[in-house]
Amino acid sequence: DAGVTQSPTHLIKTRGQQVTLRCSPKSGHDTVSWYQQALGQGPQFIFQYYEEEERQRGNFPDRFSGHQFPNYSSELNVNALLLGDSALYLCASSEVGRPPGEQYFGPGTRLTVT
């Protein structure tokens, strides 16, 4: 049973560019959340998708957007990249009906903005 998978594992972009990160949830999970983790900090919640709609959003600007597909996979898009967007981006999946805090995280995508 595959867990949460993310691609790519590493990415280097230039300031001002746009980036798309991808996530496939754990089998049987229908909800996907995205987190940003800066070096030395805990993960910060970006947003969550359920039934192809953004259900909840953290304190992130509109440059951060997402999408969920009918197969429950998800994408995170970041426009107009800033140096401060350099971080580990984590995807977490969960199943409706399970305890909400019981989320399963992928290994993350390390984004470096130069």
Add this chain to the structure above:
Amino acid sequence: DAKTTQPPSMDCAEGRAANLPCNHSTISGNEYVYWYRQIHSQGPQYIIHGLKNNETNEMASLIITEDRKSSTLILPHATLRDTAVYYCIVRGKSSGDKLTFGTGTRLAVRP
């Protein structure tokens, strides 16, 4: 969600119990305590959660004080693979599925 306070770092000897404290003195009645850990270069891993009763699973035990203002995560026989950052998170229904991570406790297990 209630704020949590954890020591920045701890260590313990391999094979001994690791007891990780968490203070959440402003917790309200419907808020749960969750524990996650993050091993270097990996995503966080769910460990356990509880409301008011003590909980145990194959990974750890969670002891919540009677007034619920603090809790302790216990790893009964720590191994080198338990070296990680441990996060204590308090969340209630109003936060939806959002998990609010602090900076956690960095646990080092010594051989």
